[in-house]
Amino acid sequence: MPLSKDTLQLLEVDGSLVQGPVYDQYWPYIEALSHDTLQLMYRTMAVVRELDIEAGNLQRQGQMALWVPAIGQEACQVGSALASRPQDSIFPAYREHSVARLRGVSMLQIVRMLRGITHGGWDPKTHNNFHLYTLVIGSHTLHATGYAMGIGLDGSVATGDVNTDEISMVYFGDGATSQGDTHEAMVFAQSYQAPVLFFLQNNHWAISTPVRVQSRTPLAQRAAGYGIPSRQIDGNDALISYAVTREMADQARSGVGPQFIEALTYRIGAHTTSDDPTKYRDEDELRFWTERDPITRFEAFLRAQGEQDSFFQEVGEQARDEVSDLRKEVLALPTPEPSEMFKHVYSADHAPLQAEAKWFADYEGSFVEEGPGA
Ligand SMILES: Cc1ncc(C[n+]2csc(CCOP(=O)(O)OP(=O)(O)O)c2C)c(N)n1
Ligand SMILES: [Mg+2]
Numbered sequence: 001m002p003l004s005k006d007t008l009q010l011l012e013v014d015g016s017l018v019q020g021p022v023y024d025q026y027w028p029y030i031e032a033l034s035h036d037t038l039q040l041m042y043r044t045m046a047v048v049r050e051l052d053i054e055a056g057n058l059q060r061q062g063q064m065a066l067w068v069p070a071i072g073q074e075a076c077q078v079g080s081a082l083a084s085r086p087q088d089s090i091f092p093a094y095r096e097h098s099v100a101r102l103r104g105v106s107m108l109q110i111v112r113m114l115r116g117i118t119h120g121g122w123d124p125k126t127h128n129n130f131h132l133y134t135l136v137i138g139s140h141t142l143h144a145t146g147y148a149m150g151i152g153l154d155g156s157v158a159t160g161d162v163n164t165d166e167i168s169m170v171y172f173g174d175g176a177t178s179q180g181d182t183h184e185a186m187v188f189a190q191s192y193q194a195p196v197l198f199f200l201q202n203n204h205w206a207i208s209t210p211v212r213v214q215s216r217t218p219l220a221q222r223a224a225g226y227g228i229p230s231r232q233i234d235g236n237d238a239l240i241s242y243a244v245t246r247e248m249a250d251q252a253r254s255g256v257g258p259q260f261i262e263a264l265t266y267r268i269g270a271h272t273t274s275d276d277p278t279k280y281r282d283e284d285e286l287r288f289w290t291e292r293d294p295i296t297r298f299e300a301f302l303r304a305q306g307e308q309d310s311f312f313q314e315v316g317e318q319a320r321d322e323v324s325d326l327r328k329e330v331l332a333l334p335t336p337e338p339s340e341m342f343k344h345v346y347s348a349d350h351a352p353l354q355a356e357a358k359w360f361a362d363y364e365g366s367f368v369e370e371g372p373g374a
Contacts, residue, residue, distance in 0.1 A: 003264060004218070008244055009234035013292050015300025022240075029243035041082065041238050042302055043315050045074035045295050048098045050319040051107040054326055059273045063330050064115045070095045072268030073201055075294030076233070077171075078102065079241025080199055080261070083249060084169055085162060089129040091144040091170040093137075095201075099171065103130035107322075108329050117336055119344045137172075138179030141198065144170035145185040148194035148258075158195060158255030165253040167195040175206025177222065178214050186226045189258035197252050198228070198260040199245070201235060203267035204289075208280040220262035228260045235263030236294040239301070266292070338364065 003009065008022055010030065017023060052069050059067035070077070077098035084090060090103055100110060104127045113121040113133065124131045134140035148168040158165050176182050177200065189196045202219055204211045215222065223230035231248065233240045241263060248259035266289035270277050299312065342357040 003234055004232075006218070006220075007232050007234055007264060008240050009237050010239040010243065011234075011237040011297055011301055013297060015297045015304060017301070026240060026243035026247075029246050030239050033242075037082065038302065038305070039307075039311065041078050041242070042295070042298050043318070044078045044098055044101060045238065045298065046315050047319045047322055048074055048101055048107070049295060050323050051326055052097060054323045055107060055111055056269070056273060058111070058327065058330050059114075063333075064111060066114050067273045068094050068114070069267075069269035069272075070097045072289065072293070073203055073235070073265045074098050075238040075298065076199075076201055076235035076241045076263035076265050079238040079243075080169070080171075080245040080263075083242045083245035085249070085253075086128060087164065087166045088249070089124070089131060089144070089147055089166070089168045091131045091140045091147070091168060092133055093140065093171055093173060093176070094133045094135050095173075096133075096171050100130060103128040105130050107326055111326070111330055112333065115330075115333060116341075117333060119341075138176040138181040138185075141170050141172055141176065141179075141182045141185035142188075144168040144196050144198075145189045145194055145258075148189065148196035149192050151195055152192060158253060160250070160254035162250055162253060165195070165255075167197055167249055167252045169197045169199055169249065171199050171201060173206060174200065174202040174204065174211040174214050174219060175209065176200075177219050178206075186223070186228060186258070186260075190226045190228055193255070193257040195252045195255070196258045197245070197249050198223070198258065200260070200262045201265055202262055203235075203265050204285075205267055205271065205277075205281070207271045207275060208277075210281075218262065220260065223260035228258050230260035230262065232262045232264065235265030236289075236292050236297065238294060238298055265294075268293075 009018055010023065010026055012018060049071060052071055056067045056069055058064060073095065077096055081099040081102040090099060092099060097107065097110060105122055109122050112118050121132045131143070151166050172182065186198065188194065200219060202211055206214065218232055220230040220232035231244050233244050235241065244261055248261055252259045268290060339357065339361060342353060346353060
């Protein structure tokens with residue numbers, strides 16, 4: 001599903017700026033950004049890309065059961081995350097590595113979770129309201145809506161104060177739009193005028209199911225059926241992602257109810273390391289999207305703005321350093337005792353759990369350690 005005339009975009013594929021009404025409406029959001037913030041956009045995308053590749057390598061070397069790559073989706077994540085405000089609660093799915101980083105959750109913390117060292121991941125309270133990765137598709141759209149309804153029930157009538165009024169933001173995928181949970185979340189959000197921003201990353205695939213099977217019409221149009229305002233953006237353009245998220249988030253903040261953004265992007269890699277996309281998608285489609293890579297596009301934009309080689313070299317070095325640190329830290333991670341898993345499911349111990357733990361201990365004990373001569 002290539003971009004249509006309704007898809008908002010500030011950066012062309014070659015990194016030049018669009019001209020016309022979209023520019024007139026959205027460029028002021030970008031003009032207000034400091035040079036440091038524009039650099040941070042690039043830096044985050046470029047460093048996360050390299051860490052993501054390395055995490056995939058570490059999985060292949062047996063360091064994790066699974067890795068979930070986000071290669072290709074960095075721009076919509078970085079733009080939207082930077083547009084959120086510190087008081088906002090973010091509800092991610094499981095591929096939001098750039099958002100995580102910008103809210104203070106490191107790649108190592110994500111690796112630790114996928115290695116089974118932690119059963120939750122991190123404490124949202126001490127990680128800038130970045131909630132836990134959620135693998136049950138669509139379920140967290142309800143968490144975000146419930147949280148936003150809670151904001152309403154707290155009695156704070158939205159004043160539209162961008163510094164204090166809180167919203168919740170939820171990241172979900174094209175596949176998640178077919179889940180009942182997502183529909184219920186949108187119904188409740190609109191009925192209760194909950195301050196929630198639905199941020200859909202349409203990466204064109206739900207494992208091996210293409211988005212055309214999820215919907216015959218652009219997913220952004222569905223929001224109208226719930227009475228929720230929506231925009232469709234070029235998800236590989238970090239600038240439009242920033243500008244439109246700011247606009248829609250501050251709308252939600254002002255008390256007019258939920259908002260919806262569909263970011264058109266592409267999952268360049270596999271769904272996870274358990275998947276082989278060569279089995280179900282063709283090379284031409286991959287090439288089409290690889291040519292629209294969000295990072296090279298942003299680099300071209302920055303260079304046209306006068307950014308020098310030295311900046312890109314410095315970011316390259318930072319990425320290499322962080323990759324090397326990640327590898328060292330992952331190799332030094334402990335392997336948890338399998339029996340640990342029984343300790344974190346219930347707050348109190350009980351008989352069926354004890355029986356399962358005993359069965360597991362007996363099973364583990366049934367393996368005989370064989371010596372060299374055996
Ligand atoms: C409720 C539920 N059903 C099925 C699955 C298996 N599953 C894991 S990922 C996935 C596809 C999700 O696609 P999408 O929402 O587009 O997100 P993406 O993986 O593309 O980021 C499915 C069906 C699941 N995790 N949860
Ligand atoms: Mg998808």
